[in-house]
Amino acid sequence: MAISDWKKSVVYQIYPKSFNDTTGNGHGDINGIIEKLDYLKMLGIDYIWLTPIYLSPMNDNGYDISDYYEINPDFGTKEDFKRLLDEAHAHGIKVMSDIVINHTSTSHQWFVESRSSKDSPYRDYYIWKDGKEGTPPTNWESKFGGNAWQLDEETNQYYLRLFDVTQADLNWENASLRKEIYDMINYWIDFGMDGFRFDVINLISKGEFKDSDKIGKEFYTDGPKVHEYLHELNRNTFGDIEGFMTVGEMSSTTIDHCIKYTNPERQELSSVFNFHHLKVDYKNGEKWTKMPYNFIELKQILFKWQLGIHQGNGWNAIFWCNHDQPRVVSRFGDDSTEENRVKSAKMLAISLHFLQGTPYIYQGEEIGMTNLYFDDIKQYRDVESINAYKIMSENGFTNKEILDILQDKSRDNSRSPVQWDESENAGFTSGTPWIEVASNYPTINVKSALENKDSIFYTYQKLIELRHNLDIITYGSIKPLLETHEQLFAYERELDGKVLTMLANYSDQPVAIPEDIDTTGEVLINNSEVFTRELEPFQAVAILR
Ligand code: GLC
Secondary structure (H helix, E strand, C coil): CCCCCHHHCCEEEECHHHCCCCCCCCCCCHHHHHHCHHHHHHHCCCEEEECCCEECCCCCCCCCCCEEEEECCCCCCHHHHHHHHHHHHHCCCEEEEEECCCEEECCCHHHHHHHHCCCCCCHHHECEECCECCECCCCCECCCCCECEEEECCCCEEEECCCCCCEEEECCCCHHHHHHHHHHHHHHHHHCCCEEEECCHHHCCCCCCCCCCCCCHHHCCCCCCHHHHHHHHHHHCCCCCCCCEEEEECCCCCHHHHHHHHCHHHCCCCEEECCHHHCCCCHHHCCCCCCCCCHHHHHHHHHHHHHHHHHCCCCEEECCCCCCCCCHHHHCCCCCCHHHHHHHHHHHHHHHHCCCCEEEEECCHHHCCCCCCCCCHHHCCCHHHHHHHHHHHHCCCCHHHHHHHHHHHCHHHHCCCCCCCCCHHHHCCCCCCCCCCCCCCCCCCHHHHHHCCCCHHHHHHHHHHHHHHCHHHHHCEEEEECCCCCCEEEEEEEECCEEEEEEEECCCCCEECCCCCCCCCEEEEECCCCCCCEECCCCEEEEEC
């Protein structure tokens, strides 16, 4: 079904490296995506978002781009990519691609030139500063660990790298750089792209370069010129294309900024990802701690964003998972028994998909894939996890402590191959996968999900269909319910006199629905056979009256 308004759409995120390998080299590829379009069509999604497939040394799996105009041969050719666009369109599926323009790989020609001499015309495409008496220009910390400045011996200056040492931050102050970026984006629009996801886009405007009493984020997050740049980007590229969907990844942002980013009158982006709801297990804001999550805080954050963005006429992306997050069923659900895994995965889907915003489904989420539970650092591939391992070891953590934390937190949890069937390597590759397949693939795989009409897959399929058919899910206002309840997540949506109520029990015990909650109406979806005033463990229902 072609939907009339992009706001009613659902996006499926593909991490190509781990999706489906057709060559046997252990890496997923573009042809592998084409092979699975029928499957995605069956699920019912409207867009696929591909994480970066451009030329890259792959130190950060493609978020380190060395040529924006070329496709990484590990994934295929430009012709393959064109075919993917054509075939996706023939399936009624649109394609969004990731654009990483906060930084490039240090192998990008611009950086190679920039580094070569202080007089290079490309010097100013990046952020170079002198050190302070043999120490870096500021004390800012890289998001992947260590100081955020890297000394380059050649010219004895430091370049800024908020991520890996091989990911140098671009200098958006430079107008020629901005123009080159707009040209590149227009190239991909002309190529046939239907939308973009902009990587860490709220970090592009760096403010003052001063020491911080924290880690430096306050100087470059939602920086002084970010709205000006995004408006300029919009006007010079996709802004006037009807229905063109953009989503900005916003690191540590605020509701006020996100309203500005997405209120259509401002002509910046169509929607935003924020991550506050996924930081509910960080102790005192520290990233690498193993902690149970805080359910009440999770609800508070989701509600605050739902209300704030709705009132400001902005637009949210809603999601539990992506390639940087652990698997949601292992995190907020329960993967300790098969029954609880299935039930809680459906509950998480139901409780998210009736919120306002564009839902994103991350590959494998629709079959309830779990965390990896690796028990050896050698099994990990992610640059962030490996850096964290080093830093934690230097700080006196034991091997066991670090591995326990990585089992919860590592980005590799979501990067293992999609489990297609019960054959060797879960049907992902005939070769050796670049990262191990989760050991539970004989039970958790697409083939068995499709064969079982009660599987998690069909819950997602139904949720997408409901969103397409019921305007209230897209446009209705939201009213939080039971905000301080310790087990239930509940809210109402309202549109034109109709009320949709969503109720979910996040605990593994039965819970009575408080008396003041109206549960009359038509049950739209229910992850149990029964529906009484007492919800079963992990039961979730949505009712329309
Ligand atoms: C974003 C990406 C992440 C990447 C980082 C640097 O957060 O989602 O995977 O490592 O940006 O580009």
